[in-house]
Amino acid sequence: MKVAVVTGASSGIGRSAAVQLAERGVGVVVTYHSNEQGAKHTVTLIEQLGGTAVALPLNIGDITGFPAFGEALRGALSGTFGRNSFDHLVNNAGFAGMAMIEDTEEGDFDRLTTGLFKGPFFLTRTLLPLLADGGSIVNVTSNATLPQVTAPGYSVYAALKGAVVVLTRYMAKEFGVRGIRVNSVAPGATRTRFADDAFAKNPEIIPELARTFTLGRIGEPDDIGMVIAMLLSEEGRWITGQDIEVSGGQNL
Template sequence: MSGTALANPPTHKTTISLVTGASRGLGRNTALSIARAGGDVIVTFHSNADEAQAVVTEIAALGRKAIALQLDTGAATTFAGFSERLRAALESTWQRGSIDHLVNNAGHGDCATFTDTTEAQFDRLVNVHFKGVFFLTQTLLPLIADGGRIVNLSTGLTRLSLPGYAAYAAAKGAVEVLTRYLAKELGARGIAVNTVAPGAIETDFGGGAVRDNPALNQQLAQATALGRVGVPDDIGPMVASLLAPSNRWVTAQRIEVSGGQAL
């Protein structure tokens, strides 16, 4: 099979995207953006099944199929079992054995200065943001169709430094390096792998600091070229666009979506 053929996107009509941590925030927005673009979605959630089901209902109202599956992205020992549940769900819902897209979005914020960061905080951040991404992608790789896409979520904090996020940003930096290696190693299967790095966004991330602290919101807006902080609608559609056939030649890239923060 030629390299050109492998670089083409899947030929089946409907794509299926798995978005981790899609019950709220950027993951929810990404899942809905994919559905609006005509794709079906598998929503994963950690603990809030009701919120995840609400996203599934919203996607169904858009005329697309969706299901919700529980997943703890910080517990790599559960990934094999999740893979089996995913395989069964694909067969029963879509009569297929593969997904087209994996969006590694799930995550959490844990703010502490370098000197105050505990080993428990560090382990949780690394387990969710790096180890989880590494081994979940590895586990699901047999279920990702040739010509598919992987998008890993990072952060603008890998480019600029904000005290309190050393461990979080370091884990995300590892994901950015991993993205380039995955793009290289999976290129033979035509799988494109990219990183999306949001800037400051109004969500409940980090306790909702950017959204709920007017002084911080204004400070960040003043440091952004477009004059405001971001909202989920600035991120989800951009991630969805990376999954579109028109972006088949983009791989191994770190794409910052920050409105021009701290230029």
């Protein structure tokens, strides 16, 4: 059985990716930070499909905890899957932050930098010895990196997601010697718990936002999760170094 590690899989895009992978016969290590119940629910959904999953805590904003996570992952791989390696990594965990440039404080800037760029960078570095040759990585970015989606207040968030797009290409180049493919997926606005559960708290914004999508609606987690699963599967075997926008033609 192939095994994937999906960070931030307690809800939203991460949960969808985990479930979509399980439907394709992949075992899943689900990570969570504060939403343990959500992670357990993801595991339950996978088990109801006949799949195998385990949940592990991980704070993507605390790099000092990565070595311990690596050891916990080793134990889970051995104990749950009978493996000493895994095949797929989905760097999905992260968080939003919104402020105009003139109002951005250094502490907030540093928190976002760690959670959105430094964290995924060093987590990938930590887990590389456990990632099997011929494996694959998907980094979740954002279509906020594209010129036509510029939204005031998201300068730091978008710039850091743009840094991950560049990092994806370099990872693809450097890890290619081991046959490891690396791509990124750039969602448009998607109905998740993102930005403090903004869509659930402010449903009135959805119809107006939907008008910016060529296909007439905002995204759903499965719209993104299915693409992630495809890129990690055999169907994506000849794709690497790409940032793929999955946005229903937002602002096209």
